[in-house]
Amino acid sequence: RSPRAPMLAPGLLVALLWAPAADAATIVLNETFGDHMVLQREPSRAALYGMITYDPAEFADGVPQVTVTITDVVAKSGFKVNATVTGRGWKAILPPRKAGGNFTLTVDCGPCDSPARLFDVTFGDVWYCSGQSNMWLPLEYTYHRNESVIALKNGSYPNIRGLIGNSQNKISTWSWMSAQEAVSNTNFSHPTFDLFQFSAVCYYFAESLTDRMIANGEEPVPFGLICTAIGGSMIEEWTTNKTTETCSNYNNIGPAMQSLFDQNVVPFIDMTVKGFLWYQGENNDHGVMGNAKRMDGYGCQMTVMINEWRSRWSQVPNTTDPLAPFGICTLAAGNPEGGLDIGAMRWSQSGNYGVAPNHIMENVFLAQAYDLGDPWPSRQCYDSRCCDSDFRSKKCTDCVEYCEILHSTNYFMGPIHPRLKKPLGDRLAEAAHTLVYKADGYMFGPTIDGCRVESSQQTLRIRFGSADPLLVKPYKQTADVSMSSLRVLVNASLYCVEARDINGTWICQDDASVAMEIDGDDNDDDADAARAAVTDRTVYKCYQEYTAITGQGMAPLDFEVPSEDPWPEECWGINIHPAPQPANNGGPNPYDDPKAWVTVNITLGENPNELVADLSPLQGASIYGVRYAWGNIWDQCCENGPDLGQSRICPPASCPVHGAKSGLPANPFMAKITEEGICECNSPQDCSYPPAPRD
Secondary structure, three states: OOOOOOOOOHHHHHHHHHOOOOOOEEEEEOOOOOOOOEEEOOOOOOEEEEEEEOOHHHOOOOOOOEEEEEEEOOOOEEEEEEOEEEOOEEEEEOOOOOOEEEEEEEEEEOOEOOOEEEEEEEEEEEEEEEEOHHHHOEHHHOOOHHHHHHHHHOOOOOOEEEEEOOOOOOHHHOEEEEOOHHHOOOOOOOOOOHHHHOEHHHHHHHHHHHHHHHHOOOOOOOEEEEEOOOOOOOHHHHOOHHHHOOOEOOOOOHHHOOHHHHHHHHHHOOOOOOEEEEEOOHHHOOOOOOEHHHOEHHHHHHHHHHHHHHHHHOOOOOOOOOOOOEEEEOOOOOOOOOOOOHHHHHHHHOOOOOOOOOOOOOOEEEEOOOOOOOOOOOOHHHHOOOOOOOOOOHHHHHHHHHHHHHHHOOOOOOOOOOOOOHHHHHHHHHHHHHHOOOOOOOOOOOOEEEEEEEHHHOEEEEEEOOOOOEEEOOOOEOOOOEOOOEEEEOOHHHOOOOEEEEOOEEEEOOOOOOOOOOOOOOOHHHHHHHHHHHHHHHHHHHHHHHHHHHOOOOOOOOOEOOOOOOOOHHHOOOEOOOOOOOOOOOOOOHHHOOOOEEEOOEEEOOOOOEEEEEOHHHOOOOOOEEEEOOOOHHHOOOOOOOOEOOOEOOOOOOOOEEEOOOOOEOOOEEEEEOOOOEEEEOOOOOOOOOOOOOO
């Protein structure tokens, strides 16, 4: 070098002094890691990974040696692990660690400019939550949010941490923090807690699981929560195209296919996790629900997605378990986004077994939400402007309580996003505590085993699994009304689990020889689905802009975003809350005719696992099918009427059949009644174990 350097401007000199040498390496952690995070505990091995830039010519082997130092802050001891460098990426697999602790992790290489560090890291169970808007729905829009805040401020749940942020936004905007820290930055008068941006279902799951561990005398493990849910998304976006195409009758949504797998799944695939939670299906309820056994529709897509996620996450041995637990929330009442077959959708969410775990869904658990729709399932008071400042006026007398609740806990978009998310988290936690953490308890509610018609007694006896005795809650039953949610079919030609309106004609899709292929490049339905997938995602983003700009949780019907500031240009002219559209060309589904499906009263049988349905009002007419909690529960377990959801609520868990010990609701079912008078469920579900005859 020249002994004399040229004169430089002071600012440029400072920049050069701080600039890295040309041959230096730079190492960074993946953006999914951060201070205060949770890494997966034993028996799995946690993974740490990131990127490195370097000049291969500077290293004898062409790559630098990357090491991770794990330091126990309390014990003041540590150890090192060598990472593998592949191309511009590095990855280290840590040895198994017990739950808890406070660790500093330092990632370095010889010529690196400076090491990458993580502080206040602990080990526990990492749960990855995803799906669409009901998994995304933040605590801000839930009834139990303030109870959680008070508990956290009083020192409860120190074990819960999360990658906190709005999952609709980029991962780079999220931060790892404890739940307690996430409620430390504001107060109830202006609820902008960081925690209020995070998934309610995901958080309530960890909160309830913590409560169960404490009640059971267990030490709660640290939980690390991640949520990547995107409103308006479809299952085809969360799976690779190759996997989706193993199923027939999927929705061809064009460029959106696989988009969220690449955007929101791939960044976490190398991270070791304990398990997954999934809440999605509303936007797929317009398509084919199908059957996993036939490799058809959503039933197939649900099972192959689980298998793909598990396979991708467990590619490195001893990291994520190849059978990592997978929790699924079924769709809530009144929430099919206009879809017509919510009963078949819930059945397909179980892989068409009606319950999980099952033969093709090993280590999978379900939380039924069919009886957890919002207690106020109406927009009438809101759309009548009764919830403005004058909501106590005479014209709005019936809306006083509705509006008080709305002012206390607002909707996001309306009852399609039930604010009742804590009970759903409780149900997920109860199942996980039993299945995953091996506590004594119940993974699911009563499930049909079989049934038998007793002609001489004019009854239908339904047998359920013996694990949990039945409880039949009181329900309204008069000469004109029965809210038992159990219906029997009196027209043999109308038995159908899933029917579709094909060009104005309703066709039953139950029989594989009749089920129609609807995917394909030239199909108009595919083009519609592709447009809808893109539009729905944009609508959710624009609806969030509406709530941020106006402070309101619901927009008026047919609200069109103004083409002006401060509205984002991508939202200009979009109708973010279109009014309900008329029924489709085929009219009402004839297979769901209420005159053919007759509601009957039920009582608990002499056997604690038997339900007895009273067939005497049928006056000897034959029955050809039976179903329970199959459709939109607002018109089955709560008496319908113009005041429902306005001056009268539909209480949570209103459907009568539950487990006496677990408190969990019975799994919905539909079964054919054979000529012999016994149940026959659609395959692969088996309900061929009837009670012994009494005639």
